[in-house]
Amino acid sequence: MSQRRFLLSEDRIPDRWYNVAADLPSLPPPPLHPGTGQPVGPDDLAPLFPMALILQEVSGERWIPIPDPVREVLSMWRPTPLHRALGLERELGTRCRIFYKYEGVSPAGSHKPNTSVPQAFYNREEGVARLATETGAGQWGSALAYACGLFGLECKVYMVRASYDQKPYRRSMIRTWGAEVVPSPSPDTAAGRGILEATPGSTGSLGIAISEAVEDAATRDDTKYALGSVLNHVLLHQTVVGQEAREQLAMAGAEPDVVIGCVGGGSNFAGLAFPFLADKAAGRDIRIVAAEPAACPTLTRGHYGYDFGDTAKMAPLLAMHTLGHDFVPPAIHSGGLRYHGMAPLVSHLVHTGLVEPRAYHQGECFAEAIRFARAEGIIPAPEPSHAIRAVVEEVERAREEGVERTILFNLCGHGNFDMAAYDAFLAGELIDHELPQEELDRAAAGLEGLPPVPAG
Ligand SMILES: Cc1ncc(COP(=O)(O)O)c(C=O)c1O
Numbered sequence: 001m002s003q004r005r006f007l008l009s010e011d012r013i014p015d016r017w018y019n020v021a022a023d024l025p026s027l028p029p030p031p032l033h034p035g036t037g038q039p040v041g042p043d044d045l046a047p048l049f050p051m052a053l054i055l056q057e058v059s060g061e062r063w064i065p066i067p068d069p070v071r072e073v074l075s076m077w078r079p080t081p082l083h084r085a086l087g088l089e090r091e092l093g094t095r096c097r098i099f100y101k102y103e104g105v106s107p108a109g110s111h112k113p114n115t116s117v118p119q120a121f122y123n124r125e126e127g128v129a130r131l132a133t134e135t136g137a138g139q140w141g142s143a144l145a146y147a148c149g150l151f152g153l154e155c156k157v158y159m160v161r162a163s164y165d166q167k168p169y170r171r172s173m174i175r176t177w178g179a180e181v182v183p184s185p186s187p188d189t190a191a192g193r194g195i196l197e198a199t200p201g202s203t204g205s206l207g208i209a210i211s212e213a214v215e216d217a218a219t220r221d222d223t224k225y226a227l228g229s230v231l232n233h234v235l236l237h238q239t240v241v242g243q244e245a246r247e248q249l250a251m252a253g254a255e256p257d258v259v260i261g262c263v264g265g266g267s268n269f270a271g272l273a274f275p276f277l278a279d280k281a282a283g284r285d286i287r288i289v290a291a292e293p294a295a296c297p298t299l300t301r302g303h304y305g306y307d308f309g310d311t312a313k314m315a316p317l318l319a320m321h322t323l324g325h326d327f328v329p330p331a332i333h334s335g336g337l338r339y340h341g342m343a344p345l346v347s348h349l350v351h352t353g354l355v356e357p358r359a360y361h362q363g364e365c366f367a368e369a370i371r372f373a374r375a376e377g378i379i380p381a382p383e384p385s386h387a388i389r390a391v392v393e394e395v396e397r398a399r400e401e402g403v404e405r406t407i408l409f410n411l412c413g414h415g416n417f418d419m420a421a422y423d424a425f426l427a428g429e430l431i432d433h434e435l436p437q438e439e440l441d442r443a444a445a446g447l448e449g450l451p452p453v454p455a456g
Contacts, residue, residue: 004086006248008079013071018239020274020345021232022062023281028348029453031316034308037451040316047218048225050126053119056233064236066118073117073150077106078240082248083411087375094395095404097254100411101245101272104378108173110413111268112143112228115237119226120147130154130223132216134184134209136264137335137383138163138170139413140228145179155179156223158186158212161204163335169417184209191215191312205328206265206339211312218314229265230309230318230343238271245408246275256286258394260409262386263290263299263357264336266343268412273355276408280354288355289394290346291386293365295433296329298322298342299350299357303444306451307341319453320347324443330433332362333421334382340443351453360389361432366425368392369415381413382421 021027030039042054049057056064066074085098103111123131131153135141141157148155157174164171164183174181182188184204185195191211195202202208210227217225227234249256259276261269273288280286292299298321307322309315322341323329329338342350349355362382369385371392372378380388387409398405415422424430 002084002086003252004084006082006251008244008247010075012244012247013074013078014066014240014243015071016063016065017236018243018275019059019062019064019236020277021060023278025281026352028344029319031318032306032451034313034316037317048214050122050128050224052122052125053233056236057231067121070118070121074114074240079244080105082245083376084252085376088372091371091375092392092395094399096395096398097406098391099249099252099254099406099408101241101408102378103241103268103410103412104414107146108139108143109416110139110143110381111238111241111271111410112140113146114240114271115228115234115267116140116143116147116226117150118237120144120151120153123224124151124153128153128222128224130156130220131226132156132213132223133226133228134158134160134206134213135228136160136163136206136338137381138167138174138417139336139381141181142170142173142177144226144228145174145177149178156216157181158184158209160184160206160209160335160338161202162331166333166335166420167417184212186212188212189215191314194312203328203331205311207311207325210310211314214310214314215312229267230341232345234267235270235274235343235345238267239274241268241271241410242273242275245272249408254406256408257405258287258289258407260289260291260387260390260394260407262337262383262412263292263342263346264383265339266346268410270343270346272408272410277354289390290350290355290357291390292357292359293332293334293337293386294359294361295332295435296323296338297359297435298340300359301440303447304347304351305447305453307447309341317450318344320344321350322447323440324446326446327443332433333418334362334386336383337386358390358393360386363425363430363432365389366422366430370425378411379415379422380411381415382418384410384412
């Protein structure tokens with residue numbers, strides 16, 4: 001019988017994070033101040049983040065130690081299992097070997113607590129009493145609510161209206177762990193009030209919710225801001241995923257030919273892929289694939305340049321693939337993938353050809369999620385169904401080429417709170433949103449006058 005799960009004992013939880021910046025041939029250009037257009041320094045970020053996280057954001061060190069109190073909390077669910085997808089392999093009739101790292105075993109049901117816990121910890125260490133944040137699917141909001149509860153911080157979550165309505169139990173989780181949650185756009189901030197006035201029925205977007213949370217943090221002395229993706233320190237915290245996966249694949253006697261993750265802001269993808277990127281940079285033949293929604297095609301159809309991280313232009317300008325800070329994605333069920341921008345590190349890797357982006361419609365992703373659920377038991381969150389769709393495409397490609405490959409992907413969350421989306425799919429009511437070029441051009445008009453990414 002082939003081995004199905006590869007498990008590490010608690011003492012194998014990584015004791016350091018891997019900083020890919022130390023191994024890249026070139027780095028993305030720095031963030032710019034939204035007001036002055038000059039590179040931001042630690043002092044500019046200090047109203048929003050504790051200094052420990054700011055230093056991680058700009059660090060060039062290859063390894064950054066994980067504090068013991070953080071590892072102690074991570075030990076509640078880490079190391080997470082690596083599964084061989086024997087059921088899916090059988091179902092697809094493939095001789096490719098498919099492995100997935102399963103992050104759905106965390107309390108919030110996704111990879112997000114890997115960074116919410118250290119973020120809450122460092123804020124508490126620096127005397128911060130309260131955190132404000134946004135959430136798309138509710139995964140990040142619930143993960144931060146959980147972490148804030150552990151470290152005795154108050155927490156306010158601005159939840160994108162579309163998800164607030166689609167995912168009532170995510171709201172309940174946030175409240176259960178002791179945080180406050182409001183739909184975004186909300187009347188609680190100037191940014192939210194402005195949007196509500198202009199677009200009373202707005203379904204919201206991550207860009208809008210970020211503006212609200214940043215404003216909340218910037219206007220209160222007791223509050224800082226926490227982001228669930230995009231920034232370097234968030235991607236860094238997720239690298240426990242890939243470090244464990246490398247060790248577990250070695251237990252299986254396997255090396256991946258293809259590594260796949262879905263991308264919203266880039267953090268679960270980076271967490272799995274970055275530790276393998278070092279192998280690729282060292283000359284190993286390994287392909288790294290980022291799967292995004294066709295309804296929010298940041299990497300495949302976006303512009304690579306500087307843009308604001310949020311709609312109200314309060315967050316720093318980041319060098320990234322972007323659809324424009326005014327872009328409001330259709331209300332697809334993968335709420336966590338509805339972001340107009342992308343992590344600068346991931347954008348840079350796509351721009352320099354080290355990462356291949358692909359885009360898929362939600363219908364084909366849900367079809368694969370259902371096939372996966374029936375073959376493997378776990379019901380995936382809508383976001384990683386994009387990764388599963390990419391896995392199946394890789395299997396088909398290997399079949400056409402007459403080769404056998406080892407494929408690794410991140411099953412970054414379960415979909416147990418996403419059953420309304422599954423119901424819609426099973427009832428044939430899920431629609432694929434075609435994005436006409438004119439719509440993208442309209443949103444991209446907001447990028448006019450913003451600096452290009454310097455060549456080289
Ligand atoms: C389960 C899940 N996967 C993926 C994402 C996308 O974020 P990221 O690209 O940072 O992993 C989210 C974000 O909310 C999520 O909840």
